[in-house]
Amino acid sequence: MGSAAALNARLPVGRTRRESQRLLDQTSAARLVAEPLDFSGIHDLTEILDVATSGHLLTARELCTVRRTLSAARDLYLPLLEILQNCNFQVGLERKIEFCIDCNLSIILDRASEDLEIIRSERKRNIEILDSMLKEVSSQIFQAGGIDRPLITKRRSRMCVGIRASHRYLLPDGVVLNVSSSGATYFMEPKDAIDLNNLEVRLSSSEKAEESAILSMLASEIANSKSDINHLLDKILEVDLAFARAAYAQWMNGVCPIFTLDDDDVTVNIVGIRHPLLLESSLENISDNLALRSGGSAEFGNENGAMASKYMSRGISDFPVPVDFKIGRGIRVVVISGPNTGGKTASMKTLGLASLMSKAGMHLPAKNNPKLPWFDIILADIGDHQSLEQNLSTFSGHISRICKILEMASTQSLVLIDEIGSGTDPSEGVALSASILQYLKDHVNVAVVTTHYADLSRMKEKDTRFDNAAMEFSLKTLQPTYRILWGCTGDSNALSIAQSIGFDRNIIDHAQKWVEKLKPEQQQERRGMLYQSLQEERNRLKIQAEEAASIHAEIMSVYYEIQGEAEDLDRREMELMAKETRQVQQELVDAKSQMETVIQKFEKQLKTSARDQLNSLIRESESAIASIIKAHSPADQLNEADHASYTPQIGEQVHVKGLGSKLATVVESPGDDETILVQYGKVKARVKKSNIIAIPSTAKNGVTSSSAHQGRQSARNGEYRGNVDMKSKDDISYGPAVRTSKNTVDLRGMRVEEASIHLEMVINTSRPYSVLFVIHGTGTGAVKERALEILQNHSRVTDYEPESPMNYGCTIAYVK
Secondary structure (H helix, E strand, O other): OHHHHHHOOOOOOOOOHHHHHHHHHHHHHHHOOOOOOOOOOOOOOHHHHHHHHOOOOOOHHHHHHHHHHHHHHHHOOOOOOOOOOOOOOOHHHHHHHHHHEEOOOOEEOHHHOHHHHHHHHHHHHHHHHHHHHHHHHHHHHHHOOOOOOOOEEEEOOEEEEEEEHHHHHHOOOOEEEEEOOOOOEEEEEOHHHHHHHHHHHHHHHHHHHHHHHHHHHHHHHHHHOHHHHHHHHHHHHHHHHHHHHHHHHHHHOOEOOEEOOOOOOEEEEEEEEOOHHHHHHHHHHHHHHHHHHHOOOOOOOOHHHHHHHHHHHOOOOOOOOOEEEEEEOOOOEEEEEOOOOOOHHHHHHHHHHHHHHHHOOOOEOOEEEEEEOOOOOEEEEOOOOOEOOOOEOHHHHHHHHHHHHHHHOOOOOEEEEOOOOOOOOHHHHHHHHHHHHHHHHHHOOEEEEEOOOHHHHHHHHOOOOEEEEEEEEEOOOOEEEEEEEEOOOOOOOHHHHHHHHOOOHHHHHHHHHHHHHOOHHHHHHHHHHHHHHHHHHHHHHHHHHHHHHHHHHHHHHHHHHHHHHHHHHHHHHHHHHHHHHHHHHHHHHHHHHHHHHHHHHHHHHHHHOOHHHHHHHHHHHHHHHHHHHHHOOOOOOOOHHHHHHOOOOOOOEEEEOOOOOOEEEEOOOOOOOOEEEEEEOOEEEEEEHHHEEOOOHHHHHHHHHHHHOOOOOOOOOOOOOOOOOOOOOOOOOOOOOOOOOOOEEEOOOOOHHHHHHHHHHHHHOOOOOOEEEEEOOOOOOHHHHHHHHHHHHOOOEEEEEEEEOOEEEEEEEEEO
16 A cells, blocks of 8 residues: 555645644654564555445455454554554454454354354265265165265265166165266165254255345445444554655665744755765665675665765765755745856755655755755746647746746745746846845745856845855866756856867857957947847848748648558558468368368268278378368479489478378388378378478477477376376476367267277377367276276377366377
8 A cells, every 4th residue: 555655646745834743753654663563463444445335245265364463453553653543353243253264274263153053063064974874875876786986976066875787776765856968877865864864954044144244234334343443444554655755764864854934044954965866876886886785685774875975975975066055034936047068057956855855754864954944845947838629829928827826925935946937138137037036035935946147146235134155166177067056157158168179269269259349338239239130130031931931831732642642552461361361261161161072072081981991081081181281282392403413311391281290100112103101100101203392301300309308297086097108298288177068078978899990999089189078977887997997008199188077987098
């Protein structure tokens, strides 16, 4: 919750001086705590409280979440902060949840109510009697040969026993609850178990009803305490944020600010403050240096903040440059002047951030005891506020923002304006800026503005509520030092900077002469010359604007013509794509139809042919399907010259077109008809030489190593063992194990020999890397046993396993 509040900018900011001071006191108190608090047990209960209030039931897990939060809240109580002092920790509710629910297992305890304890006790006793009776009956059935092994199970929520259909007479008055898929096994409820099962059903329903009543009672208790719990969570959030501010202050080695009063000697007195955001990057660099030196990670918390300060004091980091703010009592407006890139804007932002941080209870990265007023609002106009949508130029955006500032400012506000009056005629800009500053001195607490206008710095001479400051500039290095000189007026030093960069000396001399011409006594003459030059420039720009409008009209005409052509191209492209899509879809339908015809023919011949003709039928069908695939496949991209010269050797492993990534072994050399006999698995087929592709030597090595790899074995109740002579199914990419009519073989109702032949035929004709569902049922177990034996010994089966832990009548086989 604390992290979300910080990331979403929902931090507490004092609306009064007293609230801000309280936040500062919390931060200072949190810094005195030796060990950080553990908030891991606190959860956001908003959704749980809403569910409870709406009258719905809460789960045992949700109730345990409420209990853990209430328990963790009591562990957070610190008299030092006094934030949680008047909170209701709902100890009674916590203990009631703990009494009723085992939060380790998230289950309702027997002791939650007397009725629940009685019901569960009776149910336990009834189940013991029922289980004992069914074991005895099942043993008798087993001894009479009615089942392979004693079987007790549940059908239709009732306990029963398994029995062969031929031995139903052993339970003359029993009730048949279910029958196996093969019809060989019946699941019957003995006569003596009927009343016991009825009682179990009634007790189970009573138990669920009593549990729902307990959960409803606890949810109601939580709903009644919603306001107290929400208040507690709000206070916990306040504690969390207080410790977050303390950790941040420790990381920056910050100090607690002091709010000045009206009768203090100074309004603002801050020594050596660094821009907080620029300081973060500096501390992160120091953290990286410490981590490199220590060979690990370094975090700035507690003593590490002091370590960072020590490193900075030793000169490891001099960024950002610390600045001082000293605004005396009675000063309302400060004008900061100086060169560009001298640090005016950054210093002004530092003052604004320091004011906001103080309001929010945060310590400042400064020295000694920084003092500043409590401002009700900080109003800033910094940057260029051009807007094409609102038709605002640089000056319009600038002046519209200042207009809003003047409307909102009060005698407790801080106003920050960067480059006041810029973006317009200098004489008018100076006049407007001077008038704005005169207004601000009577309506705000403190206003700080930056400017290049020297006339604004002279306002101090006529009114003691104005003061000046300048950004220091070193004439030796011709570089700014980024330090503020209070009470001084700064020069732009444009000519000095230009000379240091390497401007031509003649340009500098001519500029110096212009500076002398622009002195106040020559302003009237300069205005006349400036007006005449502006009129000439206006006429020239008007002619250029007319020419540009004519060219723009021609361009737009050509643009609309091209746009029309482009739209027509898009339409024709879409029509062509739709036509090609229909053609591809039609080819796909034709290919599927042809394949279905081949498969139906194969299945029809399979029923009427002898077993020794199986390989011949398979070869004919595969050849027909390969021809269909080739007819609908894109042209081969192989180099025909290299392919024609390639002759496979006996025993070599090759790729065969139409078989994907499956490898085949060459059995015979090419004959006169340019065909080669290859073998994959137990199937041999004669294919054209042009359909055989050699594999790279690296792939051959991979095949050798993979063929030597042995797959995993899986055992299910001692019945399931997987082949280990080839790759396991974990190393091969199989499709999803989803049962369909095409990958399912049903052996139920067949004799053992018939089922064996049918299963072997299906495995031999299965696609490579396919999944096969073998339904053999349970029944007497003979068909199942033979099916598992075939799956274990068949060379094309890599592994097999039951379809699910609850269904042993179906086995999934993974085919090579």
